[in-house]
Amino acid sequence: MSDRLPWDDIGVPTRDYTVRKIAAASSIPLFWGRDTLGRCLIIIELEGDFAEDFRRGVVEFHGINVDLRDSDAPQQQRLVLTLDRTVDQDLFFGLCQTLINTLAPATTSVQALAMALAHIRRWRAFLAARKSRHLSDEEVRGLWAELQYMRALYAGRLTTAETVDGWTGADMRQQDFIFDNIAVEVKSLHGRDRNSVRISSEDQLATVVDDLFLVTHRLTVAADTAGAVSLNALVELVEGELGDADVLEQFSQKLADFGYLPIAAYDTPEFVVADRQTYRVEGDFPRLVRAELPSGIVRVSYEIELEAMKDFQVSNDEVLKGD
Secondary structure (H helix, E strand, O other): OOOOOHHHHOOOOOOOEEEEEOOOOOOOOEEEEEEOOOOEEEEEEEEOOOHHHHHHHOOOOOOEEEEEEEOOOOOEEEEEEEEOOHHHHHHHHHHHHHHHHHOOOOOOHHHHHHHHHHHHHHHHHHHHHOOOOOOOHHHHHHHHHHHHHHHHHHHHOOOHHHHHHHEOHHHOOOOOEEEOOEEEEEEEEEOOOOOEEEEOOOOOOOOOOOEEEEEEEEEEEOOOOOOOEOHHHHHHHHHHHHOOHHHHHHHHHHHHHHOOOOOHHHHOOOEEEEEEEEEEOOOOOOOOOHHHOOOOOOOOOEEEEHHHHHHHEEOOHHHHOOO
């Protein structure tokens, strides 16, 4: 990133604010700006009256004011984000850059407002979680697989609220989903040569609930292929399907706890699920558990060959539909 920020070339006005249009791919007008106190702004111009939509979806964000203001033009409003503290300009610029990218597909003001408020919600949750790091390639694939399984759960068995509530991957518990006395551990397999699944601890395939399942997703990188989506695109897809504001809030917080933020790095690669398999973990399923470790061994990770699990394979619908 250049040392210069877009507000460096914008003067401080004596009234209202000074703006400069942002050259962006979006059809929604966007502007950099400064107000009479010299504070940095980003402005989204909206056609219509969105007072009620804004009231329902407004996000309180410490250090950044989020306002909906009437324009001089009839039937026009502006969503204005104002940075309170100059020392946070670099951070605010990062938020603005990703917001601009998020709004690129928007073709209507209704879409733009919804996308912007969801984006602000994600940033607020991320900053509260204080995990400012990039996810590793393995973490990206793992989160991607969990979100796809989340979609399958609320498409077939649970409500969106039950699914998000049951998602425990970000909570550092042993399994990724727990619901209806069922635990599910989701794994992503990547590349043609993967013939095993990695288990990260002696507790990952042990549970106190009645039924434990291991679900594998074989992922293929398939840019420009129908159905292929990046991690950022998949998060936006889930957000659009969840709908309820409280569920969205919980989802955003769990993503933040995971360490996710919609930065450009996660716009690629794009994956598709080439294959999904479900295994019931019971009886002689090949696994290590804490109670059976030799004395003195306190922490293990290991890999299980997929071939060794084939006798425990069940229908995907056994979990996804309760069959």
